[in-house]
Amino acid sequence: MTKAGSPPTDTIKPPLWVNAEITYKCPLHCVFCYNPLNYASTFEKELTTDEWLKALREARELGAVQLGISGGEPLMRDDAEVIVAEASKMGYYVNLLTSGIGLTEKRIAAFKAGGLDQIQLSFQDSTKEMNDFLSSTRTFDLKLKVARLIKQYDYPMVLNVVLHRLNIDHIEQILEMAEEMQADHVELANSQYYAWALKNREHLMPSREQLEHAEAVCNQFRARLGNKMKLYFVVPDYYQDRPKACMNGWGTVFLNIAPDGLALPCHEARMLPGLEFPNLRDHDVRSIWYESEAFNAYRGDSWMKEPCRSCDEKDKDFGGCRCQAFMLTGDARNADPVCSKSPHHSVVTDQVALAQQPRIPDDEVRPLIIFRDDGNSRRLS
Amino acid sequence: MSLAVEKPLRLARQYKLQWEKAQDAWVLLYPEGLIKLTGSAGEILQRIDGQRTATDIISSLQSAFPDADLQQDVTDFLEHAHDKGWITTD
Numbered sequence: 001m002t003k004a005g006s007p008p009t010d011t012i013k014p015p016l017w018v019n020a021e022i023t024y025k026c027p028l029h030c031v032f033c034y035n036p037l038n039y040a041s042t043f044e045k046e047l048t049t050d051e052w053l054k055a056l057r058e059a060r061e062l063g064a065v066q067l068g069i070s071g072g073e074p075l076m077r078d079d080a081e082v083i084v085a086e087a088s089k090m091g092y093y094v095n096l097l098t099s100g101i102g103l104t105e106k107r108i109a110a111f112k113a114g115g116l117d118q119i120q121l122s123f124q125d126s127t128k129e130m131n132d133f134l135s136s137t138r139t140f141d142l143k144l145k146v147a148r149l150i151k152q153y154d155y156p157m158v159l160n161v162v163l164h165r166l167n168i169d170h171i172e173q174i175l176e177m178a179e180e181m182q183a184d185h186v187e188l189a190n191s192q193y194y195a196w197a198l199k200n201r202e203h204l205m206p207s208r209e210q211l212e213h214a215e216a217v218c219n220q221f222r223a224r225l226g227n228k229m230k231l232y233f234v235v236p237d238y239y240q241d242r243p244k245a246c247m248n249g250w251g252t253v254f255l256n257i258a259p260d261g262l263a264l265p266c267h268e269a270r271m272l273p274g275l276e277f278p279n280l281r282d283h284d285v286r287s288i289w290y291e292s293e294a295f296n297a298y299r300g301d302s303w304m305k306e307p308c309r310s311c312d313e314k315d316k317d318f319g320g321c322r323c324q325a326f327m328l329t330g331d332a333r334n335a336d337p338v339c340s341k342s343p344h345h346s347v348v349t350d351q352v353a354l355a356q357q358p359r360i361p362d363d364e365v366r367p368l369i370i371f372r373d374d375g376n377s378r379r380l381s
Numbered sequence: 382m383s384l385a386v387e388k389p390l391r392l393a394r395q396y397k398l399q400w401e402k403a404q405d406a407w408v409l410l411y412p413e414g415l416i417k418l419t420g421s422a423g424e425i426l427q428r429i430d431g432q433r434t435a436t437d438i439i440s441s442l443q444s445a446f447p448d449a450d451l452q453q454d455v456t457d458f459l460e461h462a463h464d465k466g467w468i469t470t471d
Contacts (some may be wrong), residue, residue, distance in 0.1 A: 015404055016415065063403025093397060093410040118395065118412045156395055158412065185412075201455060229464070 012290055012299065018092075019267070022052065022083065023259050026211035027101045028139065030124065031200050032162050032191035033372040035072065039379035040374045045260040049079040051281065053086050055257060058285035060090045064255065067092035072259065075102035085114030093117050100146035101149040103140055104306075108288040110203075112153050119150050120158045125167040125174065147181045155182040161212065164191045164204035165355070166362065171214040175221045179229060184368050188218065189234035193325065194268045196372045199380075201367050205355040211235055238348050242313065243320025245334035250298035250322060255289065256360040263288045263297055272332050298322050298332070305333050307341040384435060384456075384463045388470035391426050391431040396467055398426050409467060423460055429468055 023046055024039035046056070057066065060381050067087050075098055088094050096119040111119075114226070121143065124130065125285065128140040139208075150157055159178050163171070171188070178186045190211075191197045191204050206214075218233045225231075237244050247254045247266045256264040261280040264270060270277065275294045278287075289295055297303065302313055308319040320336020328337045329344045337344040370376055397410040407423030411415040418466060424445070428438045437456050451469065462468045 061399065065399075065401060065408065065410060066413065068413075091399060093412075095412055117397065117410075120412075154394075156412075343469075 011237035013252060015059060015285075015289055016064055016253045017066040017068075017255070018059045018064045018081070019254065019256045019257065020052065020056065021070050021072065021258050021267075022035070022046075022074050022080065023076050025076040026099070027074040027076070028073065028099050028124075029370050029371040030162075030372045031371055032164060032197040032198070034192065034194045034197060034267055035266075035372065037195055037199070038377060039072070039372075041381055042258065042260040046077075047257075047259065047261045047280065049082055051261065052079075052083050055115075055280045055285060056083075056087050056092070057090060060087075060092060060257060062286060062289060065091065066095070067223055068095050068097055070097040073099050073101060073142060075107065081110040083115055084111055084116050088115030088117070090161060095120060098122070099139070100143045100217060103146045104251065105148065105149055108149050108153050112155075116155075118158065119155050119161055121147060121150060122160045123161070123177075127170060127171055130170065136230055142183060144181070152180060157182055157225045158185045158187070160184040160187045160189070162191050163188050163206070164197075165206045165210065165359070166203065166365065167206075167234040168206045168214050169212050171217045175217065175231075179221075179225065185230045185231055185232070187232045187234070188294065189232070189325065190236040194236065194327070195271075196370065198327065199370045201351065203369055205236060205238065205351065207356050207359075208239070208352075209356075211239065234367075235325075237321075237338050238352050240338055241340040243317050243324075243338040246321035246324075246336070249318045251289070251295040252299070255285070263295075265290075265298075266321075266323065269294075269300075271323060272326055303333055305331075307334070307339075307343075308335045311341065384460050386435040386456075389399050389432050389434055390429045390459070390468050390470060392426075392429055392440070393469050398429075399464055411467075421454070422458060423456055426462070426468075 010256040023037050024042050028364065069080065069084060075094060084094055086094065094116050096116055097120045100121050123143060132138050133138055147157065152305055158179065161174055168265050175186070190206065193201045215233055218231050251265045254266065256267050257280060258264060258270065262270060262277050263280055264277055275297055277294045278292045283292070297355050301309070304314065304319055320338055325334045325336050326332040328347045334344065336344040337348050339345065395411050398407060399410065402407045403467070404417055407418045407426065409418060409426065417463065424442065425438065428441055435456065439452055442451050442455060
C-alpha cells in the first residue's frame with residue numbers, strides 16, 4: 001500500500017489517541033452534528049464487538065493510550081460496557097462521550113465497575129425548550145437526571161455545550177445550569193462548520209457582537225469560580241486569521257475509527273475525494289497507520305502548495321484543516337482558507353460578514369434548518 | 382500554593398500514572414491528554430500512593446539514590462505538580 005515518496009516508517013510516530021465511533025445511530029437530531037451526511041449508510045455495516053476489540057488491541061500495541069468511545073450515541077450499542085471494560089483492561093484511559101440518553105443507573109454502575117475513567121455529557125442549551133428544539137427531541141429532564149448520576153458515581157462532571165447563533169445569547173443561563181450541576185469542566189465550543197453544521201452554517205454562525213458578549217460572561221464566571229469550574233471557550237475558526245493545527249497534523253496522533261470500520265485521520269476525512277481509506281476489517285492498525293496511502297497523504301509538508309510551502313508558520317498549524325480546505329476551495333492541498341494568507345480567504349470573511357446581519361426571529365429560522373435524521377441522511381447521500 | 386509536607390499525597394481524581402512501553406516512559410494520563418514524564422518525575426510520582434507524605438517520598442528517594450542531594454528538586458517538583466492539579470493532599 002506504500003506510495004512512492006511517502007515518509008519512511010521510522011519517522012512516523014505511533015498513534016496516541018483513538019476515537020472509536022462505535023455507531024452513528026443516535027436518538028438526537030442535532031443541527032450541528034459533525035457525523036457524515038450519509039451516516040445512515042453505515043447502519044448495516046457496523047463492526048462487531050470482536051472486531052472492535054481486535055482493532056483497539058492493535059492500536060494499543062502500537063502505543064495508543066487515550067480512547068474516546070463516541071458516536072452517534074455510543075449507548076445505542078448494548079456492548080458499550082464490554083468495549084469499555086476490555087479497553088480499560090488493555091490500559092487505555094477511557095472517555096465516554098454521550099448525550100446521556102440511555103445512561104441508566106444500571107449501565108453507569110457497569111461502566112464504573114469496568115474501569116471507565118471519564119464521562120463527557122453534552123447539552124444543547126440551558127433551557128428545556130431550546131435543548132429539545134436543537135436536538136429535535138424531548139430530552140432535557142432526562143439529561144439533568146443523568147448529570148446527577150454522573151456525580152453520584154464519583155465522576156468529574158464534564159459538560160460540553162456546542163454554541164452557535166441560536167443559543168449563544170443564553171450563555172449566562174447555560175453557565176448557571178453548569179454551576180448548579182456542579183460541573184468541573186465546561187467546554188463551550190462554537191460549532192465547527194462540517195457536515196450537518198455546514199449545511200446549517202448561516203443559521204449557526206454567531207455575530208461578532210454575540211461572541212464578545214459570550215466571552216465577557218465567561219470571564220465573569222471564571223473570575224468568580226476560579227478552579228472550581230474550569231471553562232473553555234472556543235470561538236469559530238472563521239473569526240481567526242490563522243487556521244487551527246487540525247488534529248495536531250494529519251496522521252501524527254489521532255486515529256478515528258468509524259462505525260463501519262473505516263480508519264480515518266480525523267472525524268471528517270471520509271469526505272475527501274481521491275483517497276481510499278482502509279478498513280479495519282481488511283487491514284491491521286499497524287499497516288493502516290504506517291503504510292496506507294491515505295494516512296501518508298498529508299504527513300510532513302511535501303504535499304503543500306503555496307502559500308503554505310514557503311510559510312514560516314507551517315510547522316505550527318500544518319496548513320490548517322484538509323477537509324475545510326477541500327470543502328471551501330475544492331482542493332485539500334490548498335491552505336485552509338481561514339488563513340489570511342490564503343488567496344481564498346474571502347470565502348471565510350464573506351461568511352463572517354453575512355453573520356453580522358440582524359438576526360431573523362427564531363420561529364422564521366426553524367423551518368429552514370436541516371436536522372440530522374435518518375431520512376435526511378438517506379436523502380442527502 | 383505551598384504544599385503541606387506532613388499530609389499524605391495522592392494523585393488527583395482524573396489522573397492515572399502508567400508505564401508506557403511504546404514511549405519508554407512513565408506517563409500521566411488525564412481526560413483527553415497525557416504528559417510524558419522525565420525519569421526523575423516518574424520516580425517521584427510512582428511513590429505517591431495516598432499514604433506517603435512529601436517528607437516520606439523525599440527520604441525514600443534519598444535512600445534509592447544516596448549519591449544525590451534531592452531535597453530541593455523533589456520539593457520543587459511536588460509543588461509544581463500540586464499547582465498543576467496533578468496531585469492533592471485532600
